Amino acid sequence: MLISSAKGRSGRPAESRRTADPGTAARLAQFFDALCSAPRSILLLDYDGALAPFRLDRFQARPWAGVSQLLSLIQAQGKTRLAVITGRPAGEIGPLLGIAPSLEVWGLHGAERLFPDGRRELEQTSPAAVEKLDVLRAQLRRDSFGGLFEDKANAVVMHWRGVAPQKAHEIERRTRNLFEPLAQMDGLHMLNFESGIELRVGRDKGGAVRAILAESGADNEPVAYLGDDLTDESAFCAVNASGGASLSILMRPQERPTAANVWLRPPADLRNFLKRWAQGSGRAGKRAPGQRSFVSRNP
Numbered sequence: 001m002l003i004s005s006a007k008g009r010s011g012r013p014a015e016s017r018r019t020a021d022p023g024t025a026a027r028l029a030q031f032f033d034a035l036c037s038a039p040r041s042i043l044l045l046d047y048d049g050a051l052a053p054f055r056l057d058r059f060q061a062r063p064w065a066g067v068s069q070l071l072s073l074i075q076a077q078g079k080t081r082l083a084v085i086t087g088r089p090a091g092e093i094g095p096l097l098g099i100a101p102s103l104e105v106w107g108l109h110g111a112e113r114l115f116p117d118g119r120r121e122l123e124q125t126s127p128a129a130v131e132k133l134d135v136l137r138a139q140l141r142r143d144s145f146g147g148l149f150e151d152k153a154n155a156v157v158m159h160w161r162g163v164a165p166q167k168a169h170e171i172e173r174r175t176r177n178l179f180e181p182l183a184q185m186d187g188l189h190m191l192n193f194e195s196g197i198e199l200r201v202g203r204d205k206g207g208a209v210r211a212i213l214a215e216s217g218a219d220n221e222p223v224a225y226l227g228d229d230l231t232d233e234s235a236f237c238a239v240n241a242s243g244g245a246s247l248s249i250l251m252r253p254q255e256r257p258t259a260a261n262v263w264l265r266p267p268a269d270l271r272n273f274l275k276r277w278a279q280g281s282g283r284a285g286k287r288a289p290g291q292r293s294f295v296s297r298n299p
């Protein structure tokens with residue numbers, strides 16, 4: 001699916017359909033019809049690769065032009081529960097997005113939760129898992145095989161993005177040899193992503209989506225999830241299993257096998273999708289007196 005950024009005769013953004021995927025435009029239209037008639041909705045977003053281009057220095061990974069403004073508009077409408085679900089520590093997202101008030105962020109692939117009011121929750125980890133991760137951290141600080149070692153509260157991570165293919169293969173081989181024997185012990189498991197592996201404990205992105213849907217009572221609320229990486233597949237599955245109108249979106253330049261039901265390419269498709277969301281949410285019925293708004297709500 002490609003939503004073109006070309007202008008139609010009306011001067012508004014025109015959409016074109018990939019002939020190989022004729023159902024995508026219809027699926028989007030069906031979803032936005034549901035959004036327009038719903039008083040509330042849920043928009044869940046991965047960050048790196050989905051809202052922002054990758055940067056070797058991840059602290060330079062700012063959103064594509066216009067994205068923060070569109071998210072701010074959707075937030076200000078007060079009808080959408082917005083949350084970022086990312087592999088990063090949750091506290092990194094707010095300064096990069098630059099949205100006030102802050103969005104709800106689930107960090108560490110869902111093991112950490114940062115509320116808009118600054119409260120932070122971290123899933124409990126077993127002492128045995130903590131001990132094993134500590135040993136691994138010390139080992140990788142001494143020798144990270146030429147890759148980039150990242151130390152997370154619930155995980156150790158090895159990155160090889162930007163490394164030459166032969167060297168990347170060697171880093172991956174040595175990392176797997178180290179991680180795989182530990183991956184079945186004490187709740188530890190491996191999480192593969194593009195150009196890296198994580199050995200971790202705790203909730204994954206699918207678990208974060210299920211937690212959000214459960215506390216929202218979201219059976220009748222349209223829900224969408226946007227993500228680009230292998231770690232987003234569990235979130236796609238969780239959204240697909242929800243009871244109401246749902247849309248799982250693979251947001252990346254190249255298509256790949258996925259559980260997502262729509263493929264869009266950033267940044268033009270992303271901006272057009274968020275514009276449609278803002279338009280649809282803006283047309284949705286006015287809130288009844290006393291009905292909650294997601295702007296000031298601390299979920």
Ligand SMILES: [Mg+2]
Pocket residue numbers: 046047048049050227228229
């Ligand atoms: Mg991503």
